[in-house]
Amino acid sequence: MTPPGPPALMVEKVSHSYGSRPALRDVTLTVPQSRFTALLGLNGAGKTTLFSLVTRLFHTRQGSIQVLGHPVAREPGEALRRLGVVFQARTLDLDLSVMDNLLYHAALHGIGGREARARAEAVLRDVELLVRARDRARLLSGGQMRRVEIARALLHAPRLLVLDEPTVGLDVASRRSILRHVRDLVQNRGVAVLWATHLLDEIDPGDAVVVLHRGRVVAAGEAGEVAAGATDLREAFMRLTCDGQDDAP
Numbered sequence: 001m002t003p004p005g006p007p008a009l010m011v012e013k014v015s016h017s018y019g020s021r022p023a024l025r026d027v028t029l030t031v032p033q034s035r036f037t038a039l040l041g042l043n044g045a046g047k048t049t050l051f052s053l054v055t056r057l058f059h060t061r062q063g064s065i066q067v068l069g070h071p072v073a074r075e076p077g078e079a080l081r082r083l084g085v086v087f088q089a090r091t092l093d094l095d096l097s098v099m100d101n102l103l104y105h106a107a108l109h110g111i112g113g114r115e116a117r118a119r120a121e122a123v124l125r126d127v128e129l130l131v132r133a134r135d136r137a138r139l140l141s142g143g144q145m146r147r148v149e150i151a152r153a154l155l156h157a158p159r160l161l162v163l164d165e166p167t168v169g170l171d172v173a174s175r176r177s178i179l180r181h182v183r184d185l186v187q188n189r190g191v192a193v194l195w196a197t198h199l200l201d202e203i204d205p206g207d208a209v210v211v212l213h214r215g216r217v218v219a220a221g222e223a224g225e226v227a228a229g230a231t232d233l234r235e236a237f238m239r240l241t242c243d244g245q246d247d248a249p
């Protein structure tokens with residue numbers, strides 16, 4: 001059951017262009033509270049551009065974005081306080097220890113001292129990396145770095161976690177463990193998740209799915225609904241995107 005109140009994320013009529021090249025066209029989508037929503041799209045569909053607008057790396061010039069009812073443009077502090085982000089590119093400082101990476105991020109959110117350390121220990125325990133707290137980040141594997149980035153994104157206890165293709169480049173076991181952890185956050189802690197991917201095997205039948213193609217939302221609903229009329233979600237996705245990726249030559 002969806003908790004009362006505003007959706008975790010509401011994107012309304014958002015468009016964005018790089019120069020004359022449109023990357024998002026009139027995008028409207030909703031991420032309900034306490035649910036796993038997959039943002040599915042091929043390379044160049046516009047997923048990273050959307051994340052850049054949600055996280056305020058870019059200004060939204062057309063349309064509006066709200067996090068738990070707080071407009072990102074007008075109430076950025078309130079909106080970003082409720083948002084945790086895992087970017088596609090690696091963002092740990094490799095020369096700092098795992099713990100210092102987390103403490104630095106906590107400080108950015110105004111959390112310091114013992115409280116910061118206690119939270120950092122708790123989130124590292126959750127991703128089973130507390131034993132590596134003193135190691136420099138560069139000593140971790142790719143999958144472990146991702147888990148630390150997820151832990152870091154949760155330090156300030158956000159209600160919405162957005163992850164941009166978090167499992168790309170990882171082996172099967174790491175992918176599975178990261179996905180399991182994130183699904184657990186949804187089920188047991190009520191965190192809302194927006195998970196951008198082009199990997200269909202990461203999606204369960206009951207997940208909410210938004211298919212983005214060439215900067216437009218071309219389907220949205222439960223995975224089962226999106227797959228209706230096709231043999232499965234894979235076939236439905238192929239049909240929806242059969243004219244190829246946006247950055248194809």
Ligand SMILES: Nc1ncnc2c1ncn2[C@@H]1O[C@H](COP(=O)(O)OP(=O)(O)OP(=O)(O)O)[C@@H](O)[C@H]1O
Nearest residue numbers: 018023041042043044045046047048049050246247
């Ligand atoms: N900084 C930029 N300058 C110009 N064009 C860009 C820039 N970033 C993205 N684009 C273009 O905008 C479109 C959407 O790209 P975006 O990176 O948002 O897609 P994506 O779905 O995240 O793709 P991928 O899965 O490859 O990361 C593409 O056509 C891309 O070439």
